[in-house]
Amino acid sequence: MHEDFRAALGDIPVIDDEVGIKRKSRDFFWYSPILFEQLRDKTAELVVCPRDEKDVIMVASACARFGVPLTPRGGGTGNYGQSMPFEGGIVLDMMGLDRLQWVKDGLARVQAGKLLYDLDQELWAQGKELRMFPSTKKTATIGGHICGGAGGLGSLTWGFLDDRGNVVGARIVTLEEEPRIIELRGNDTDLINRSFGTTGIVVELELPVENRTHWRDMIVAFDDFISAVRFAQEFTASPGIGKHACAVVDSTITPYFVHFAKVIPEGKPIVLLMVAPSGVIPTAEIAAGHGGTIVYEEDMAEGESNPAKEPVYEYCWNHTTLQVLKHDRSVTYIQTVFPSETMYRDIEVLRELFGDEVLWHLEFIRAGSDIACTGASVVRYTTADRLEEVMALHEKQGVTVVNPHVSNLEDGARDVVSYRDRAEFKLGIDPYGLLNPGKMRDYTPAKIRRAG
Ligand SMILES: Cc1cc2nc3c(=O)[nH]c(=O)nc-3n(C[C@H](O)[C@H](O)[C@H](O)COP(=O)(O)OP(=O)(O)OC[C@H]3O[C@@H](n4cnc5c(N)ncnc54)[C@H](O)[C@@H]3O)c2cc1C
Numbered sequence: 001m002h003e004d005f006r007a008a009l010g011d012i013p014v015i016d017d018e019v020g021i022k023r024k025s026r027d028f029f030w031y032s033p034i035l036f037e038q039l040r041d042k043t044a045e046l047v048v049c050p051r052d053e054k055d056v057i058m059v060a061s062a063c064a065r066f067g068v069p070l071t072p073r074g075g076g077t078g079n080y081g082q083s084m085p086f087e088g089g090i091v092l093d094m095m096g097l098d099r100l101q102w103v104k105d106g107l108a109r110v111q112a113g114k115l116l117y118d119l120d121q122e123l124w125a126q127g128k129e130l131r132m133f134p135s136t137k138k139t140a141t142i143g144g145h146i147c148g149g150a151g152g153l154g155s156l157t158w159g160f161l162d163d164r165g166n167v168v169g170a171r172i173v174t175l176e177e178e179p180r181i182i183e184l185r186g187n188d189t190d191l192i193n194r195s196f197g198t199t200g201i202v203v204e205l206e207l208p209v210e211n212r213t214h215w216r217d218m219i220v221a222f223d224d225f226i227s228a229v230r231f232a233q234e235f236t237a238s239p240g241i242g243k244h245a246c247a248v249v250d251s252t253i254t255p256y257f258v259h260f261a262k263v264i265p266e267g268k269p270i271v272l273l274m275v276a277p278s279g280v281i282p283t284a285e286i287a288a289g290h291g292g293t294i295v296y297e298e299d300m301a302e303g304e305s306n307p308a309k310e311p312v313y314e315y316c317w318n319h320t321t322l323q324v325l326k327h328d329r330s331v332t333y334i335q336t337v338f339p340s341e342t343m344y345r346d347i348e349v350l351r352e353l354f355g356d357e358v359l360w361h362l363e364f365i366r367a368g369s370d371i372a373c374t375g376a377s378v379v380r381y382t383t384a385d386r387l388e389e390v391m392a393l394h395e396k397q398g399v400t401v402v403n404p405h406v407s408n409l410e411d412g413a414r415d416v417v418s419y420r421d422r423a424e425f426k427l428g429i430d431p432y433g434l435l436n437p438g439k440m441r442d443y444t445p446a447k448i449r450r451a452g
Pocket of ligand 1: 071072073074076079112134135136139140146147148151200
């Protein structure tokens, strides 16, 4: 790394030992055997750890002047190599920016590097909570969630992160010789939402918060998979029940849920739930109607803070796959969305078609005025060609696949148009194309400057 560049960083803390750099150059890209082969050697030359916005501006200016690529990083729990430096340069570790600035009128203003777990603890002290959080709540940051995530616990009520109203404001630093601060409000926050840090270094976020609910973790066991899905559909469509999560997990996956081995009956599919206390009785009534038995109930806060316990959310979303990977590194996963009209038929056809090759995991979420059934099924991996075929066969059945085995925004995109808007915005705030290069496939920088 050029000495003048290092000097331009002044006294900002850095990590420059090989092991430390490698550790901060990786995320959960290895979930995908395809990305593992493509990205395993990617590493930064230096990790820079700003303490405040002033430091971020200094680093951004130095990168623009010396042509050094900059990859922002929160907790590094992203899945698609999102926070990995494809072209070397520096990783900008944002975790030093960790202050909750204020909470008022149903909104919170927070620095981007704050851990979600810590943020919720501080909000709880004021009787509030986040609308949604990823299952990586204990290790991920709020900035990483907005810039890299999609949704999570809470999406059953509030939809995806990029649904209007879920992010109210964002303050970003541009990557120019003289960095600018830009305040994005309302719909303009789409420019940084799930943009993998390609459209500005986010230093602060403004988000809606809700009055705290003491969520109850529940596990319900069923005799067969379709009964579990039918319960999930009735439960998620019941407007009187406050709910945060509903995941259907097949009996092929539950043996990997070692922590809950004593409560989950052998051979039974389950539904994992987070329910408001007032919803526990009606949930039990709906479960009984589908032959379900409640086998576990606990306060979520107790589950996440007591070291002898585990919260149900660490078995939902991408954690379902992680629980399997802890015991069997030969599996991977696919992400799907089922059309509601043909959902049951599609599930039955595909279960028959794939047999033991696909281990079923469904998540229910709010999509506009509907509840959508999405899949994050575990797949026994053999070859890249077969994995492509498994995804293609889902598509042939009419099921949408969101490919988690690609590392750029466009190939994983649900909404290509907004990516074009982002590329246009990026021309102004990252003219040299130094912000997380390689993640926006179709971006052509306005100017050329490379480290030399
Ligand atoms: C086991 C497991 C479970 C998961 N569950 C969920 C889930 O429930 N829901 C979900 O949405 N995701 C989930 N994910 C993905 C990921 O954990 C989340 O999206 C998480 O919120 C990312 O936060 P992070 O701080 O780790 O971000 P990182 O991985 O560090 O970064 C993610 C992206 O954001 C960019 N970025 C980070 N901070 C900034 C910043 N301040 N400014 C600009 N860009 C920035 C990075 O460059 C990167 O592109 C899961 C992943 C794993 C491995």
